Amino acid sequence: MAISAGVVQGSKDVKIHDDFWNPFIELVRGTVIPYQWEALNDRIPGAEPSYAVRNFRIAAGIQKGEFGGMVFQDSDLAKWLEAVGYSLANHPDPELERTADDVIELIAKAQHDNGYLNTYFTLKEPGKQWTNLHEAHELYCAGHMIEAAVAYYEATGKRKMLDVVCRFVDHIAAVFGREPGKLRGYDGHQEIELALVKLYQATDDERHLRLAQFFIDERGTDPNFLIEECRQREGYSHFQKKQLQIPTVRQLAYNQAHQPVREQEVAIGHSVRAMYMYTAMADLAKLTGDAELLAACRRLWRNTTGKQMYITGGIGSTHHGEAFTFDYDLPNDTIYAETCASIGLIFFASRMLQLESRSEYADVLERALYNNVIGSMSRDGKHYFYVNPLEVWPEASESNPGRRHVKAVRQKWFGCSCCPPNVARLLSSLNRYIYTAAPEANNVFVHLFIGSTAQLDLAAGQVALRQQSRLPWEGHTRLELTAAPPDTAVTLSLRIPSWCGGRAALSINGVHADYETVNGYAAVTRQWTPGDIIEWEPALEARLSAAHPQIRANAGKAAIERGPLVYCLEEADNGRPLASLSLVGSSRLEASYHDELLGGAIVIAADGHADERDSWRDEALYRPYAEGRTPEPVKLQAIPYYLWGNRSLGEMTVWIRVNG
Amino acid sequence: MAISAGVVQGSKDVKIHDDFWNPFIELVRGTVIPYQWEALNDRIPGAEPSYAVRNFRIAAGIQKGEFGGMVFQDSDLAKWLEAVGYSLANHPDPELERTADDVIELIAKAQHDNGYLNTYFTLKEPGKQWTNLHEAHELYCAGHMIEAAVAYYEATGKRKMLDVVCRFVDHIAAVFGREPGKLRGYDGHQEIELALVKLYQATDDERHLRLAQFFIDERGTDPNFLIEECRQREGYSHFQKKQLQIPTVRQLAYNQAHQPVREQEVAIGHSVRAMYMYTAMADLAKLTGDAELLAACRRLWRNTTGKQMYITGGIGSTHHGEAFTFDYDLPNDTIYAETCASIGLIFFASRMLQLESRSEYADVLERALYNNVIGSMSRDGKHYFYVNPLEVWPEASESNPGRRHVKAVRQKWFGCSCCPPNVARLLSSLNRYIYTAAPEANNVFVHLFIGSTAQLDLAAGQVALRQQSRLPWEGHTRLELTAAPPDTAVTLSLRIPSWCGGRAALSINGVHADYETVNGYAAVTRQWTPGDIIEWEPALEARLSAAHPQIRANAGKAAIERGPLVYCLEEADNGRPLASLSLVGSSRLEASYHDELLGGAIVIAADGHADERDSWRDEALYRPYAEGRTPEPVKLQAIPYYLWGNRSLGEMTVWIRVNG
Known part of the structure; x- marks a missing residue:
């Protein structure tokens, strides 16, 4: 397959008019963006304050007070502004635009004379700038500011925010580089790399592209910057508030900084960081014609989607470090499959599509979008799953600590967390994909x-x-x-x-x-x-899918899919325990539209069996297998995965045992 | 069923002569006890020092130095001495007895004038005695000293150690009680309660029984002693070395101190603590005729063995807190099933048998003994499983942090850990069961x-x-x-x-x-x-067993058992992935003795199928179910669970999918 580097481009002059997608986009515009604005301004009653706007007001000298929130709190405001940019491009809204202009004024006032922009270091640790790239998300926040600036500029033509970030990037370029006296480093959380590519595409300023390239090229080289930096801090940890052991090179796989990116063979470490990095790598492979980088992108794509991806397009098999584990390890119950990681996978897929038009990239993009991503949001836009499991037992989520991260109901969103704003910016820019x-x-x-x-x-x-x-x-x-x-x-x-x-x-x-x-x-x-x-x-028909035999968790099981949608069984339709149900492998799958179901959806009925349960005594845990009676025939009813968890609290499963 | 309180007694005048069990007991006598002695004296090359004997030498004034090891390090020496007692009763050994006598002299020298005995508080925190019962295992260590003293006294008739612990108990009785000025408390780790019952049985001193009763009766009452004590320390934590939040009553379920023991309905919290407590409760129910305590014992027995026990007799479904989770939550892969917990279950079962001769107690005792407990030890007596899984995927143990506690090979034992000495004292006192x-x-x-x-x-x-x-x-x-x-x-x-x-x-x-x-x-x-x-x-025949349908992890699966032995499949015999194998539910199970297999064992062959794997492309994770070919017939070969992990590193599973 020949690459047509530099010639395939994503389209921006696209407007969505779609019965399925418009309600999502409207939800973002009409509910998520305004609700988030209230959250960013600490105006949600009963919610933890975000501090995000307040931090900028204090940094701008308009208000007195202390920094609040996480070290990366600025990025919440940036992601909101980015979503606003996309939304305005689709749907002009003078009032929203005025609000955004005011925020941009505020951000500009918080910028230092030398271009530096970060309220945490401005307010809380002045003088400590660029001393803890490993943990402090400084370039990560810069990246989100850049993405916001580009989106807003493209939507409105207004340069103010773009000028702010260009000055910031000039400052960053003065601090980082291979020249003597500069920091030869990169951020612990990738993000600025892909943002700088976007900036380059908006500004045509080659320096922006070269800075992205610098961060990608330096990452994981020896001597390891993050280790050296940590030594300089004597191991002091921002999050732990104490000295820790200096990390090993191997531990830096969490940050994908354990080896040069071109040498990386498998998707490893924190999955959002990985996806943002691969996205930038693909961007650079395209813009620079770097064949080695392209080969690495293809390899990492193949590993991510061919060895470590859930059928829902979820990635990240463990909550420990929100990370990849290893090939074919895809547990359904202790899963992570963070919403942001699937959004990152969509970014990566879209960049691969710009490199080479192969349908596998769009297949994965579609899979993640229609299942993991939209399944994360409730129908009111105010409740989210951060973890998107394929199997839920509510009591286990409550009482088994190893499954406590898997929530059985979407959590109220009170402002400052990564997934909801990421969903907002993806859905409001869906026209680009x-x-x-x-x-x-x-x-x-x-x-x-x-x-x-x-x-x-x-x-x-x-x-x-x-x-x-x-x-x-x-x-x-x-x-x-x-x-x-x-x-x-x-x-x-x-x-x-x-x-x-x-x-x-x-x-x-x-x-x-x-x-x-x-x-x-x-x-x-x-x-x-x-x-x-x-x-x-x-041809769009309901079908049964099997998983690769190396995926231990799905042995002997099948999943129901129909078109781009993965289906699941819920307790609300099928009783409990769902594990006692099995599917007839040769069953006809009957699709029927239920317009009363959560906005209307096609439900699939299938022939199955329920293991006999009545003859069990309550106190017996085990008994001779031969005492079991023949399973009873039942009709299984499956709903689209993206709608799960919107009715009563209960069990859910994507993979269903096949029997007969 | 009538209780015959006070009339059923365990037998002590029993000698084992058994082809199956003698090798285990010999291994303990000939290898485990001597090896542990070397470890306790810091003489294992390349091993972390134990410090246990050294601490006593320093406390006795014979040597200079600082305390080493954990706060409960003394208990290692005590458990060794207890095992020595049992071993000497079975098999006189003048040299071992001399060594033990010397140790007892040393322990006596480390005892304070007022009877107090604990090297940690003697050396490291003098003056802080009895200020952190929650964490410091002070009465726990006392309990192990008492058990050692009774075992040694019963084996040799020598009173020295018994006198030491009687003086210690007099001191404890002066510190703890309901009288004004005394501590109305108990230990964070139960152990002394069952030990005091043993002491009472050796001394006939009612005060020893009453003290055990006091600790049991006070536990979990309101106001909560452990919370009040923690307030007095201003939340300072021994293990964390900093102030923590004062625990809630609910958190004290970890220590079974969240409600009075007579009101406890379900097995909860740290499973070893629970078992030691239930054991003492059953002892006291028998010795005092306390009907409420008996009812609690029966209830907790039913919950433990009827709702929360693995088929191997393992208990404890999570490594977070080495604890129970909730009814029917018995995951095979993220399991804990600590060796010590099954030993505690054996203690509990033996006390229930002394209360009432119902075969279910002995059934569980036998199940835990022949599977979980002896499976924990390698054939050389120097390698142990602390966690005893029912499903192992070595790569997951290596690379999925949620399964890292599940080791695929027995770990070298270097002295100071709980399970090996517990196995030693159980096996050397097996004649009592x-x-x-x-x-x-x-x-x-x-x-x-x-x-x-x-x-x-x-x-x-x-x-x-x-x-x-x-x-x-x-x-x-x-x-x-x-x-x-x-x-x-x-x-x-x-x-x-x-x-x-x-x-x-x-x-x-x-x-x-x-x-x-x-x-x-x-x-x-x-x-x-x-x-x-x-x-x-x-009748002893191989059989298939099914699990209760509420146990989600075992739905559609069966386990092979034969007599008291649970069987498992290993990769060494069946290839991998084991998950792709299934069992024919109606298969004949052919038993044959393999004398070359790990000391000789009966192996079971069964008819099964292997899912077709060759037609899968490496890069495809999912495909239409209909593309799967018919599974191939294969012969499955199962070995006794207690022998697993003694050959090459590989997968293992107890529960096998049934298909056909």
């Missing part, structure tokens, strides 16, 4: 089937189209060309989703059409005329 | 089928017998009466083990005999003559 274009090749790629209008610039001219999709409930997608360059052939590449099993029908203007399959895309090259209608129908 | 007698009823109970000679005193006179047993490989047991009271009917009660499914044949002098079943025992009452031969043959 649907299409890419290869301008020189005059090729338009449709990765996601989400109703939208789009304009894409090709060498031959502009293509505009309107997509209508019935996903996730039906496979039918209709594309209408509303503009096409005259006299030039243009290729339309429609993703053949993995879930259709290769069965996808194409028609053009009502006539069946053949297509060539290129890297998982149905490619049709012709001269298009405005008004051309393309109908694309990947 | 085989029989009980109800003297007034002239009833002799045979609980365990272990080759031995025994003398038991009944109201009518002495009964002596010789037991020969082929357990665990065959069910046949032969009892020869070597003495019997003339002219009086005596009842012999032979346990009908749960594993025989009620099928057990009795013959007397070669003639088939009927028996009455009383609480799970085959009771035969007659006038016996020396030379009478009783043959007892409970």
